[in-house]
Amino acid sequence: MSTRTEPAWIRRALIGIALSFLALFILLPLTVVFMNALNKGIAIYLKSLSDPAALAAIRLTLLTALIAVPFNLIFGVAASWAIAKFDFRLKNLLITLIDLPLSVSPVISGLIFVLLFGAQGALGPWLRAHGIKVIFALPAIILTTIFVTFPMVARELIPVMKAFGNEEEEAAMTLGANGFQTFWRVTLPNIKWGLLYGVILCNARAMGEFGAVSVVSGHIRGQTNTLPLHIEILYNEYNFTAAFAAASLLAMLALVTLILKSIIEFKYRAELAAAGKFVIKMENHV
Secondary structure, three states: OOOOOOOHHHHHHHHHHHHHHHHHHHHHHHHHHHHHHHOOOHHHHHHHHOOHHHHHHHHHHHHHHHHHHHHHHHHHHHHHHHHHHOOOOOHHHHHHHHHHHHHOOHHHHHHHHHHHHOOOOOOHHHHHHOOOOOOOOHHHHHHHHHHHHOHHHHHHHHHHHHHHOOHHHHHHHHOOOOHHHHHHHHHHHHHHHHHHHHHHHHHHHHHHOOHHHHHHHOOOOOOOOOHHHHHHHHHHOOOHHHHHHHHHHHHHHHHHHHHHHHHHHHHHHHHHHHHHHHHHHHHHHO
């Protein structure tokens, strides 16, 4: 007997509403971005992307993500391991701190770094005396990006590690495996899909971050403008073709992220299904 008791017209109506919502708020904006980026021809599109300021923004965006994502990967694995595998004091505080960037406006996050490292900030005089520039320079952009993205990996790994429990790690250590061998041969294969999923989300957020980076960057064209800031400047200058050309790169990043996310979820479900079939086969054999 089917567990679906809703009439067919209700199911079709709900599906239609969902598809209409996706078309209106996702497909239509993406279509507008690419149409405006290419409305003057492919030559103008490529010229806009090869502009020195655009290339500098792309390089800075990639460099920031290249540094921020590995930091968050290391932190996410360590934090999720500690939270999922051990009980300790201040555990709830650690979970709260991990969620903090998700509950604080990115603009406020950037302002916090200005108050810490700015010329009039708490550490500003010491940094100025030692010739260290943080605000309106690459270090501030990297620090704010790490701050706003570090929950991404940890929040994906914590439920995965809790679901697998400690039995396999304990069995490996009983058989003589050390900590590294246990993580590499037991824990990592179990969490690999959640880890990849978190890294993809972290990279997408790092490359698309606007609010926090806007506060600390100084908007110096060719030096401290990431791709989202470069798009804002072009749009404010009414250079719409170049702005939409740069925006199309972020849109393509979003599409690639969505495709990779779908592939990972498909592989994860297939792996779980295969594991379930294996367990059922062994039970029947016994």
